[in-house]
Amino acid sequence: MSTELALWCVLAAPIAQALLVVVLSRPPGLRDAVYFLLACAGAGCTFYLVGAVAAGETARVVLARPLPNVDLAFSAEPLGALIAALVLGLGAPHAMHTIGMVRATRERAPARLMALCTLAAAAAVAVALSANLFSFFVAYQALILAAFPLVAHRGDEDSRRAAGIFLATLMASSIGLFLPAMVWTYAIAGALDFQPGGVFAGRVDPLTANVLLVLFVLGLATTAIPPMHRWLAAATAAPYPALVSIYALTILPAGGVGVLKIAAFVFGPALSDAAIAARALMVLAGVGMCMAALLALSKQDLRERLAYSCMAQSLAVVTGALLALPAGLFAATLQIVALSCAAVTLLMAVGTVAAVTGRVNGSDYAGLGRVMPVTFAGFALAAASMIGMPPFSGAWAKLWLITASAASGLVWAAALVGLAAVLTFAHLGPLAANALAAKAPSDAINRPDGASIVLAAPVVVTALATLWLLVLADPLASFLSPIWTPRP
Amino acid sequence: MFAAPLAGAALVVLTPMARLAWFVAATSAIVAAAFALDLTASTLSVGAANGVGLFATALVACCAAVVMVGAGALLKDWSARAAPFGLALGLCVGAGWTGALLAADFVGVFLAAETAWLAGVALVALSGERERGALNGALRMLGAGAVASALFLLGVGLIGAGAGTLRLAALPAVQITNPGVTATGMGLVLTALALKAGVAPLHSWAGAAFGRGSRFAVLVLGSVGAVGALATLVRVAAFAIPAPAIATGVAAALAALGAVSVVVGSLQAIGASNVRRLAAYAGAAQAGGVLISVALGSTAGFAAALVQMFALAAAAIILLGGSAALGGVQLLSAFDGLGRRAPLTSAAMTLGGLSLMGAPLTIGFLGRWRLIEAGVGAEWWWAAVAAIALSLAGVFYCGRLIERLYVRRAREAFVGGDPWRLALAPALVAGAGAITLGLAPDSLLRTAAMAAAQLWNGAP
Numbered sequence: 008m009s010t011e012l013a014l015w016c017v018l019a020a021p022i023a024q025a026l027l028v029v030v031l032s033r034p035p036g037l038r039d040a041v042y043f044l045l046a047c048a049g050a051g052c053t054f055y056l057v058g059a060v061a062a063g064e065t066a067r068v069v070l071a072r073p074l075p076n077v078d079l080a081f082s083a084e085p086l087g088a089l090i091a092a093l094v095l096g097l098g099a100p101h102a103m104h105t106i107g108m109v110r111a112t113r114e115r116a117p118a119r120l121m122a123l124c125t126l127a128a129a130a131a132v133a134v135a136l137s138a139n140l141f142s143f144f145v146a147y148q149a150l151i152l153a154a155f156p157l158v159a160h161r162g163d164e165d166s167r168r169a170a171g172i173f174l175a176t177l178m179a180s181s182i183g184l185f186l187p188a189m190v191w192t193y194a195i196a197g198a199l200d201f202q203p204g205g206v207f208a209g210r211v212d213p214l215t216a217n218v219l220l221v222l223f224v225l226g227l228a229t230t231a232i233p234p235m236h237r238w239l240a241a242a243t244a245a246p247y248p249a250l251v252s253i254y255a256l257t258i259l260p261a262g263g264v265g266v267l268k269i270a271a272f273v274f275g276p277a278l279s280d281a282a283i284a285a286r287a288l289m290v291l292a293g294v295g296m297c298m299a300a301l302l303a304l305s306k307q308d309l310r311e312r313l314a315y316s317c318m319a320q321s322l323a324v325v326t327g328a329l330l331a332l333p334a335g336l337f338a339a340t341l342q343i344v345a346l347s348c349a350a351v352t353l354l355m356a357v358g359t360v361a362a363v364t365g366r367v368n369g370s371d372y373a374g375l376g377r378v379m380p381v382t383f384a385g386f387a388l389a390a391a392s393m394i395g396m397p398p399f400s401g402a403w404a405k406l407w408l409i410t411a412s413a414a415s416g417l418v419w420a421a422a423l424v425g426l427a428a429v430l431t432f433a434h435l436g437p438l439a440a441n442a443l444a445a446k447a448p449s450d451a452i453n454r455p456d457g458a459s460i461v462l463a464a465p466v467v468v469t470a471l472a473t474l475w476l477l478v479l480a481d482p483l484a485s486f487l488s489p490i491w492t493p494r495p
Numbered sequence: 496m497f498a499a500p501l502a503g504a505a506l507v508v509l510t511p512m513a514r515l516a517w518f519v520a521a522t523s524a525i526v527a528a529a530f531a532l533d534l535t536a537s538t539l540s541v542g543a544a545n546g547v548g549l550f551a552t553a554l555v556a557c558c559a560a561v562v563m564v565g566a567g568a569l570l571k572d573w574s575a576r577a578a579p580f581g582l583a584l585g586l587c588v589g590a591g592w593t594g595a596l597l598a599a600d601f602v603g604v605f606l607a608a609e610t611a612w613l614a615g616v617a618l619v620a621l622s623g624e625r626e627r628g629a630l631n632g633a634l635r636m637l638g639a640g641a642v643a644s645a646l647f648l649l650g651v652g653l654i655g656a657g658a659g660t661l662r663l664a665a666l667p668a669v670q671i672t673n674p675g676v677t678a679t680g681m682g683l684v685l686t687a688l689a690l691k692a693g694v695a696p697l698h699s700w701a702g703a704a705f706g707r708g709s710r711f712a713v714l715v716l717g718s719v720g721a722v723g724a725l726a727t728l729v730r731v732a733a734f735a736i737p738a739p740a741i742a743t744g745v746a747a748a749l750a751a752l753g754a755v756s757v758v759v760g761s762l763q764a765i766g767a768s769n770v771r772r773l774a775a776y777a778g779a780a781q782a783g784g785v786l787i788s789v790a791l792g793s794t795a796g797f798a799a800a801l802v803q804m805f806a807l808a809a810a811a812i813i814l815l816g817g818s819a820a821l822g823g824v825q826l827l828s829a830f831d832g833l834g835r836r837a838p839l840t841s842a843a844m845t846l847g848g849l850s851l852m853g854a855p856l857t858i859g860f861l862g863r864w865r866l867i868e869a870g871v872g873a874e875w876w877w878a879a880v881a882a883i884a885l886s887l888a889g890v891f892y893c894g895r896l897i898e899r900l901y902v903r904r905a906r907e908a909f910v911g912g913d914p915w916r917l918a919l920a921p922a923l924v925a926g927a928g929a930i931t932l933g934l935a936p937d938s939l940l941r942t943a944a945m946a947a948a949q950l951w952n953g954a955p
Contacts, residue, residue: 070934071856071934071935072935072937073855073856073860073861073933073934073935073936074861074864074936075940079856079934141855144855145855145856148854148855156901156902159898159902162902162903162904167898167902167903170898170902171894171898174890174894174898175890175891175894178852178887178890178894179887179890182852182853182883182886182887182890183883183886183887186867186883186886187867187879187883190864190867190868190871190879191871193868194868194871194872
């Protein structure tokens with residue numbers, strides 16, 4: 008298989024998966040088999056693509072040319088390939104978990120839920136693999152439009168209102184801030200292609216660079232950067248499989264990769280010209296990170312607690328990307344990986360608990376680890392990763408982030424990252440410990456068969472994925488080095 | 496182009512059978528569209544001073560043809576006796592605006608525009624056969640039209656006195672002896688045309704006419720009448736702006752009117768609970784964007800205006816054609832859950848909505864992009880802000896429509912089903928056009944750029 012074909016497959020596999028799930032929605036067994044097998048096929052394609060990119064191959068596909076000098080194009084480069092592999096790789100266990108959830112909760116519209124989760128994944132992959140700002144914007148808009156019905160999936164008045172907030176916040180910021188920044192970039196550079204070293208080098212004055220950076224970063228509201236984070240709490244109205252998709256696999260990672268692409272491929276060294284805006288945004292992200300972790304502590308509903316916890320992790324990505332250092336970019340990339348692995352595990356575990364026991368509040372989790380040991384083992388591992396405890400993914404990401412912040416003389420940024428980690432421990436550590444150590448409740452399980460294998464196994468698989476940076480951090484650094492090493 | 500629909504209208508009136516009348520009407524509209532396309536292609540490629548007019552003529556003629564084809568499914572709105580008259584009036588609206596776009600002087604523009612406007616009034620009045628409220632709409636149109644005619648004639652008089660000529664093509668080169676009087680006259684003419692194009696806040700007639708008219712009447716008014724009037728306004732401005740003595744005043748007036756129309760139209764569209772009114776107000780907001788583009792006074796600005804007019808026409812046909820195809824469903828609440836029951840119509844309307852939002856890969860995005868680009872190029876930053884505001888407002892009012900189509904559940908029985916019939920043809924054709932030209936816009940952009948560039952060839 009050529010790299011270009013692999014790229015096509017990666018882009019098309021989730022779309023085909025969504026269509027087939029809808030077309031073959033009955034019988035449910037066939038639907039579920041198609042859903043899971045195609046998720047595995049998509050994951051296989053992305054792993055192949057990562058292998059090809061690691062071997063130095065590149066590929067670019069052009070779908071259309073909607074504007075002069077601007078293609079709707081996607082390319083296989085290290086950052087995009089890695090995030091695509093993350094989204095579709097974690098998408099396979101998420102597919103299995105979704106199958107279990109729709110059965111356990113007797114979901115009314117399972118095919119629609121599955122198809123929308125898959126379309127959101129397709130859009131997130133397209134965001135990651137976009138070859139220029141225009142393609143990024145197209146895929147980003149598609150992602151918002153695909154995720155919006157997920158929030159409204161329940162169909163009641165509350166979820167509709169939440170979906171309205173979700174759509175309005177994300178659309179308004181992308182159209183009101185990101186789009187003008189993109190057009191301005193086009194006016195300055197005459198093209199919108201992502202390229203290592205950036206397109207702004209030597210082309211922008213400091214004032215323009217500062218304004219553009221603010222527009223770009225605030226326009227990417229999917230990072231949940233304050234004050235554009237209202238969508239985050241609204242999205243908790245979504246059912247659990249959709250929550251996993253939104254917080255762990257599509258929306259937050261897409262925001263993270265967007266900021267990374269802007270920092271590395273649009274600004275590059277010109278980011279130093281926007282130092283004032285970068286510092287201001289880092290303060291915003293750093294303070295937002297700590298506030299989000301603090302807010303998470305105040306939430307009893309696990310969906311809300313994890314939403315704010317994910318927000319704190321996502322803002323760490325923004326902090327890393329804006330450091331204007333290769334180490335910062337690497338830390339931000341690791342942070343996206345760590346966030347996705349940990350968040351997908353935690354949210355699937357919480358979904359499993361809700362489906363099996365009906366418990367959604369942290370205060371009701373005491374002792375549940377004794378009756379659902381596999382699920383809570385995964386929960387504990389992922390919580391440790393989210394906190395930043397070694398040897399899990401989150402630890403390496405935070406270590407790099409703190410090191411990079413300190414190296415660039417921003418000790419306060421390193422301190423904020425550390426403080427956020429402590430607050431994350433406060434809202435996740437005692438919860439996991441209480442679930443595992445307290446006395447088991449007598450009436451925990453309200454399903455006769457407990458947690459089925461399709462609900463428990465994915466939690467374990469993704470929890471183990473939080474360990475992979477332990478051995479792969481170094482190869483990953485050399486794999487990602489083209490991001491911050493411009494071609495001569 | 497001008498004669499085919501008029502001859503068709505005469506034939507249609509004489510045809511006793513409604514179906515046969517529709518066939519004749521559709522054929523003559525298609526013939527006129529074919530001539531218009533041929534004329535535009537052949538004349539633009541060799542150079543012509545009336546580039547904007549030619550581009551817009553093809554657009555208006557094509558809109559009229561698409562609407563006429565779809566009219567076959569809307570004949571039941573009228574009695575057998577009234578149907579041929581309705582079709583003939585629809586043809587007259589198209590022919591009138593085509594004439595205004597090709598007229599050589601202000602008098603020709605006035606006569607052709609009056610023909611089109613009065614045909615539109617009669618078309619809405621004919622809807623009173625079933626819905627008495629339509630007569631109210633027709634009366635409002637008549638009153639607004641009378642005001643517009645008076646303003647137009649007064650303006651023509653002032654232009655004649657100030658510039659010494661009523662020929663459009665002579666305006667950029669003529670020695671204007673009294674710029675103040677000429678600019679005032681031009682302002683009155685443009686105001687009159689803006690009123691007929693439904694530009695806010697001069698669109699007081701639009702609510703009643705769109706809300707009460709028959710499906711065909713509303714489709715013709717929204718996608719042929721309003722687009723034709725707006726195109727005529729752009730064409731007249733295209734001859735006025737290259738005239739140095741009056742350019743600044745005309746541009747300022749158009750910019751102010753455009754900005755007000757963007758704000759007022761968007762706010763009204765956000766508050767609309769009726770899809771036809773929503774289309775009318777959204778059209779007013781989009782027309783504001785067109786006026787701002789024209790006010791930029793550059794080739795890029797006029798090219799942006801032409802692309803936006805195209806997008807506006809496509810969106811109007813999709814929204815009004817979609818509503819017509821669903822049996823004239825008007826209230827937004829009636830669209831709840833239609834995504835499942837009428838998937839094809841809903842998909843077309845979603846496309847129209849996305850285009851109005853300025854979503855990427857639609858023709859609406861292209862128009863918005865061109866406006867921002869032209870605004871930034873001229874350092875009119877507020878024009879770029881207005882374009883963004885248009886899109887943001889579009890997210891609210893079209894997002895609401897799409898949310899109703901796909902997220903909400905139907906509260907009442909829907910008897911229409913998804914009509915794979917002629918009624919859906921306009922919405923589908925326009926939807927396909929919106930997405931195809933959004934994906935591969937080269938030919939449209941090239942044509943618009945040529946049309947706009949040729950305008951300046953005649954300037955001193």
